[in-house]
Amino acid sequence: MKKVAFNLNNKNGQLIIAIIGFGRFGQLLTKIFLNWSKAKIIIVSSKKHLQTNPRLSFIKLKEIVAADLIIPCVPISTFGDTIGKIAKILNNCAIVMDICSVKIFPVELMKKILPKNSQIIASHPMFGPDSIRINKNLKNLRLVMHNVSALKQNYLNIQDFFRQLGLNIIEMSPEKHDKLLAWSLGYSYLVGKIGQRLRITDSPIDTIDFQLLLQNLQIVANDSEELFIDLQTYNPFATEVQQKFIQMSQKVVNQINKTSKKLSIKV
Numbered sequence: 001m002k003k004v005a006f007n008l009n010n011k012n013g014q015l016i017i018a019i020i021g022f023g024r025f026g027q028l029l030t031k032i033f034l035n036w037s038k039a040k041i042i043i044v045s046s047k048k049h050l051q052t053n054p055r056l057s058f059i060k061l062k063e064i065v066a067a068d069l070i071i072p073c074v075p076i077s078t079f080g081d082t083i084g085k086i087a088k089i090l091n092n093c094a095i096v097m098d099i100c101s102v103k104i105f106p107v108e109l110m111k112k113i114l115p116k117n118s119q120i121i122a123s124h125p126m127f128g129p130d131s132i133r134i135n136k137n138l139k140n141l142r143l144v145m146h147n148v149s150a151l152k153q154n155y156l157n158i159q160d161f162f163r164q165l166g167l168n169i170i171e172m173s174p175e176k177h178d179k180l181l182a183w184s185l186g187y188s189y190l191v192g193k194i195g196q197r198l199r200i201t202d203s204p205i206d207t208i209d210f211q212l213l214l215q216n217l218q219i220v221a222n223d224s225e226e227l228f229i230d231l232q233t234y235n236p237f238a239t240e241v242q243q244k245f246i247q248m249s250q251k252v253v254n255q256i257n258k259t260s261k262k263l264s265i266k267v
Helices: 024-036 059-066 077-087 104-113 129-135 152-164 174-183 184-196 206-221 225-233 238-263
Strands: 018-020 040-044 056-059 069-070 095-099 121-126 143-146 167-171
Touching: 018 024, 018 059, 018 077, 024 040, 024 069, 024 129, 040 059, 056 121, 069 077, 077 095, 077 143, 077 225, 095 104, 095 152, 104 121, 104 174, 121 174, 129 206, 143 152, 143 174, 143 238, 174 184, 174 238, 184 206, 184 225, 184 238, 225 238
Parallel strands: 018 040, 018 069, 040 056, 069 095, 095 121, 143 167
Antiparallel strands: 121 143
16 A cells, blocks of 8 residues: 555644553643644543543554554553554554654564554654643653654654644654663653652752752652653663662762761761
C-alpha cells in the first residue's frame, strides 16, 4: 500500500490519531490534539474515562488499523510487546511515533519489528504535565525529533504542527539524545529519587536554591517508579552516570571528613 500524505492541520477532520495507553502523558497528548487539531482521537486503554468530546473514543487494539498516526504511550519496559502487537495489525500507510524517554532502544525495536515499509518517527517530548504547570503553557518547551523512515513531507508536517503550539523542535540522533539525557534527565531523576527516599521536605528557612531542589524532587515523585527504573536501565549511557555519581559523592564526603579532622572542630 502506498504511503499517504499526513497533515495535522487538515481542516476536514478526517485524520485519526491512535494513542495507546492513557496514563499522565497519554492524557496530556489527548488534550493537546483535541484542543489544537481537527483529528479524531482513539484511545487504547484499560482506563476508561468519561467521553465528553465527539472526536474522542476508547477502542480495542485491533481497531487501530484505521489510524493515520499511532503513538504508543506505554512504559519503556513494555514498549517491545506493544510494538509487536501493533505490527500484526498495522495499516502500512500509518505513521508510528514513539515518545520514549530513551531513543536507541525503541528505534531499534521499531525498525526490527514493524513492517519494512513502515513510517517511523522517533520523538521525546522534553515536557510533561508538571513542566507545563510550571511553565504555564507549551511555549518554548522542547520536543526532540528524528525521522527514521517517514515520508519527508509527513515528518515536516508533524513538526510544523508542534511548532505552531510554541514548542521548540530539536532534531537529534537517538545516540546523541541518549548520551545527553543520561546526564540531564537521568542525573536529575537520580538526585530527585534519592531526595524522595530521604524524605526531604520544606522548612520555614528554605533558600531559593533548596526550593528548586524540592521542585525537582516533586516532579520525580509524581512520575512512576517504573519510569525511574526504565530511565536508568534502558539508556545505555546511564550506568556510567550512576557510577561516576557514586564515586564523586564518596570523594566529596572523604574531602569533608579529611578537612574536618584537620580543623578538629568541636562543639
